[in-house]
Every structure is written in structure tokens, then in C-alpha cells.
Amino acid sequence: MNKPLLNELEETRCAPPMVSGRLPLIGHGLEFLRDPHKVIRRGYEEHGMIFSLDLGLKKGVVMLGPDYHQFFFKETDGIFSMRQGYETLLKMFDKRLFTFAHLTESQEQMKVILPLLKNNDRFIELMVTEIDDFMANTLGDEGEIDLVEAFGPLVMHIGAHAFFGENFRYQLGEEYFQVYREFSQGADVILPSWLPLPKFRRSKQAKVKVEEMIYNLMQERRKNPLEPKDLFQELIESTYYGGRPVPDKLLISMLLFIPWAAHETTVGHTSWTLIGLLQNEEYLARVRRDIDEVVGDRQSYQSAELKQLKSIDWAIKESERMHPVAHVIMRGVRDDMEFDGYEVKEGTMVFVAPETAHNIPEVFREPHKYDPLRFSPDRLEDKKKFSLIGFGGGVHRCAGVNFANLEMKLIMVKLLQNYNITLVDKDPQPKKGLETKWPESPCRIRYSRR
Structure with missing residues (x-):
């Protein structure tokens, strides 16, 4: 079997060097649960781009930097397994879903x-x-809100409208949002879903309910197809190559997964983008000038106009770099392997860590500085492939990233056109532990109509 980049020397190899601070029995497990970025950052400072973690029952290897990222994403359907990396999600979604399926099945679905x-x-x-x-x-017209609490329903409503249609959004939108939030609580990258925890029980109950909502809508649409077709109609009528229909159970799982993934990432990135702008008045003024020059006071927009607003695109990228909400991305190792002079055993968890990787000065100059212009054409600090990995990479890169970027851009344009906004909590911090790295509440803004 051909394994590109693997070291084929037969001499004995050692695992990548171990991060300091390992405790008996539990290793770095407890520290990793509390603050994965802290232990990963320490590993980078001690050993550079590749090192080992002891997670108690599991061993881990962290790979950082564009070259290791490329290997990581390239081998996702080879040496590395997404199924082994996200076992808990297998309880939430169909095992045949593209994220977990074998390569040929995944390609058909994509x-x-x-x-x-x-x-x-x-x-x-x-x-x-x-x-x-x-x-x-x-x-x-004016007031004070918590960003995450406000953006959560907004992003979910946009997703429900786009993926399920206008009728679903307005008939079931609020109920769907509440049930879906309970379903989302089942996502845990460390704890097994068989543990008798209330969040897992609520997630399973919510899954049954939201799947029933989607199935009923599918049946209604098949009896009364929508013309012109929206995304939901197109998806339920889609077929694999060769004309085979996509099974209903798999369609439902797709319609569960895509809005879930979009919600978890977009709420955080939208919040961090606005926070970054409000903390940096000079760049905010540049964004406002661009909006005034391109769209003025108009409240509806053409695609060509939105594409001219590059300063917002760069701000969105900078929020992805500085505050990637997917702060670790995981895979499991299928077979013993030798790579770059190291031995990695079957069953090891392999991580790339955007939160650390995006702060490597050899990749991004002055990484702790807010500087969206690093993505402008004359600098292009992300020009090397796999430098910026907040939305993943390779064939499994987030399929909805362009949808999410458009959504975030429109939210920024609308808010900055219509409101004067200031941060009440001046220095928001990311949520601790292994949760999606949204800003920790309270994270409030104060606003008034312009």
C-alpha cells in the first residue's frame, strides 16, 4: 500500500517528544479538558511543530504548521480516520454521512x-x-444585548429559511431553534455519549423530534413540490450518479448536520468579527468608508457590490485566524505508521490546532496583532496552502464556508450601516474548555440608530 510521505526505514522509531506536565494515570487529560490551547501552546514552545500528549486512555500527537496540516488533511481518508476522531458525533448523525463515510461514499454525497x-x-x-x-x-432603535445570545437565533433563522424554506422558518422556526439547541448539546469531543449525563439524554430526545420535523416536511414537499425549487426541494429530489435516490435517513442526517455545523461556527465567527472591528477604531473607520462608498444608504445589495467590500472579507479572515471557533481538529490513526522520523501507533488521536497554528510568527507576522490587511493582495500572508485552517482543509473542508462568509458579511454591513455600536465588555475572552470557542458571556454591545 502506497503511503505518501511515510518514512519507510525499518529502524526503530520513537513517538514525537512528550509535552511537560504529565500526571500519573491521567497524563494531560484533565488539563486538556480545561484548556487545550494552554497545553498545546506549551508543546509548541517546548518542541516545535510536532509533539505528543498523554490523554490518559488515549495518546495524542499534535501537528502544527502548513506542511503538517497538508499531510493531516491529505491523509484523512487514508492513514487517518474522521470516525475515530469524532466518535460521539456518530450518535448524532448517520454513520454513512459524508463526514464519516468511506471516501467513495463521501465523494458521491459531496x-x-x-x-x-x-x-x-x-x-x-x-x-x-x-x-x-x-x-x-x-x-x-437602541439598547444593549449579549452578542452570542442575539446572534444565535439570527444565524439559526437564516439557516432554517435557507435550508428548509420560508414556510418552515415561520411556522416552526422558534420551536425548531429551541429543539435544535438541545440536540447540539450532544456534541462532545472527549466524553463518550453512553455516559448517563442529562445533556446526552436531552440531545437524543431532541434528535427524534427534529428528525420528525424534517421527515414531515419532506413528505409534504413530495406531495406538493415547490416551484421554483429552493435548496430543500433540490436536495430531496437529488440522486447519486447512476440515478440512485439518496436514502431518506441519509437525507435527514444531511439536513441535520449542515445547519448544525453552520450554526456552531457562524455564531462564533460573526461575534468575533464584530468584536475585532469595535476594538480597532481605525480599521472600523476603513470598513465604514467602504460601505458608504459602495452601497451608501441602500438596504438591499447586489452580489457585485458585496464583492467590492474587501475590507470586511479581510476582517472576517482575521477573526478566523485570531479566534478559530474550531480550535482543535481531530483524526484517529488507523494503523501503526512512521512519519518524519517518528512512530505513531494505531489508535492514537492526531490533532491540528488552529488556535496555536494561527499564532506562529513564521506563518503570520506579529500574530498577536489585529491586522486584517495581512490578507490584502500586497501581503497575502495566507498564500501558502493550509496556513489558515479555521474551517478545516482538503476534501473535508467545510462545504458551507462560502455561505457562512456571505452571511457574516451581510450581518456586518447591515449593523454598521444602521447603528453606532460600542463594546460594553471591553475584552471578551473565548469560552474555556473544549466547547466551541464562542465569546464567553457576558459579551455585550450597546447600540443606537445612526
Whole structure:
């Protein structure tokens, strides 16, 4: 079997060097649960781009930097396994779903999904409608809100509208949001889902309910197809190559997974993007000038106009770099392997860590400085492939990343056009532990109509 980049020397190899601070029996496990970035950062400072962790029952290897990232993502369907990396998610989604499926099955599913997410311009109008509704009914003319609490429902409503249609959004939107949030609590990258914890029990109950909602909508749409077709109609009518229909159970899992992944990442990145702008008045002024010059006071937008607002694109990228909400990405090792002079055993967990990797000065100059212009054409600090990995990489890179970027951009344009905004909590910090790295509440803004 050909394994690119593997060291084929037969001499005995050692595991990558171990991070300091390992405790008897539990190793770095407890520290990792409390603050994975702290122990990973220490590993980088002690050993550089590759090192080992002792996670108690599991061993771990961390790989940092574009070259290791490339190997990590390239071998996801080879030496490395996503199934072994995210075993808890197998209880939440169908085992045949593209994220966990074998390569051929994953490729077939992506050929169904990617064309549906390719033309994101068709979502501009509905996104604007949802943001206008949010401003009218949640924000009003002035007030104070917690960013995560406010953006959570907004992002979920945009997703429900885009993926399930207008009727679903307005008939079941609020109930769907509440049930879906309970379902999402089942995602835990360390604790096994068989533990008798309330969050796992609630997640399983919510899964049954939300799957029933989606199935009922599928049956209704098959009896009364929507014309012109929206994304939901296109997906339930889609087939694999050769004309085979996609099984209903798998379709439901796709419709569970895509909004879940979009919600978990987009809420955090939208919050951090706005926080970064509000903390950096000079760059915020640049963004406001661009909005004034390109769209002025108009409240609806054309795709070509939005593409001119590069300063917002760079701010969104900088929030991904400085505050990646997917702070660790994991795989399991299928077989014993030798790589780059090291031996890594079957069953080891292999990590890439965007939160640490995005702060390596050899990749990003002055990494602790907020500087969206690092992504401008004259600098392009992310030009080396796999430098920026907040949305993953390779064939398993987030399929909805362009949808998410458009959504975040529209939210920024609308809010900055219509409000003067200041941070109440001046220095928000990421949530601790292994949770998605949203800003820790309270993370409040104060606003008033411009």
C-alpha cells in the first residue's frame, strides 16, 4: 500500500517528544479538558511543530504548521480516520454521512451537496430579510444585548429559511431553534455519549423530534413540490450518479448536520468579527468608508457590490485566524505508521490546532496583532496552502464556508450601516474548555440608530 510521505526505514522509531506536565494515570487529560490551547501552546514552545500528549486512555500527537496540516488533511481518508476522531458525533448523525463515510461514499454525497451550495447569491435576499427582521424585532432603535445570545437565533433563522424554506422558518422556526439547541448539546469531543449525563439524554430526545420535523416536511414537499425549487426541494429530489435516490435517513442526517455545523461556527465567527472591528477604531473607520462608498444608504445589495467590500472579507479572515471557533481538529490513526522520523501507533488521536497554528510568527507576522490587511493582495500572508485552517482543509473542508462568509458579511454591513455600536465588555475572552470557542458571556454591545 502506497503511503505518501511515510518514512519507510525499518529502524526503530520513537513517538514525537512528550509535552511537560504529565500526571500519573491521567497524563494531560484533565488539563486538556480545561484548556487545550494552554497545553498545546506549551508543546509548541517546548518542541516545535510536532509533539505528543498523554490523554490518559488515549495518546495524542499534535501537528502544527502548513506542511503538517497538508499531510493531516491529505491523509484523512487514508492513514487517518474522521470516525475515530469524532466518535460521539456518530450518535448524532448517520454513520454513512459524508463526514464519516468511506471516501467513495463521501465523494458521491459531496457531488450532491456542493452544487446546491455553489450559487450563494440566491440567498442574499432571504439573508437580508432575516437581518432586517432581527434589527426591527430584536434590536429596535437602541439598547444593549449579549452578542452570542442575539446572534444565535439570527444565524439559526437564516439557516432554517435557507435550508428548509420560508414556510418552515415561520411556522416552526422558534420551536425548531429551541429543539435544535438541545440536540447540539450532544456534541462532545472527549466524553463518550453512553455516559448517563442529562445533556446526552436531552440531545437524543431532541434528535427524534427534529428528525420528525424534517421527515414531515419532506413528505409534504413530495406531495406538493415547490416551484421554483429552493435548496430543500433540490436536495430531496437529488440522486447519486447512476440515478440512485439518496436514502431518506441519509437525507435527514444531511439536513441535520449542515445547519448544525453552520450554526456552531457562524455564531462564533460573526461575534468575533464584530468584536475585532469595535476594538480597532481605525480599521472600523476603513470598513465604514467602504460601505458608504459602495452601497451608501441602500438596504438591499447586489452580489457585485458585496464583492467590492474587501475590507470586511479581510476582517472576517482575521477573526478566523485570531479566534478559530474550531480550535482543535481531530483524526484517529488507523494503523501503526512512521512519519518524519517518528512512530505513531494505531489508535492514537492526531490533532491540528488552529488556535496555536494561527499564532506562529513564521506563518503570520506579529500574530498577536489585529491586522486584517495581512490578507490584502500586497501581503497575502495566507498564500501558502493550509496556513489558515479555521474551517478545516482538503476534501473535508467545510462545504458551507462560502455561505457562512456571505452571511457574516451581510450581518456586518447591515449593523454598521444602521447603528453606532460600542463594546460594553471591553475584552471578551473565548469560552474555556473544549466547547466551541464562542465569546464567553457576558459579551455585550450597546447600540443606537445612526
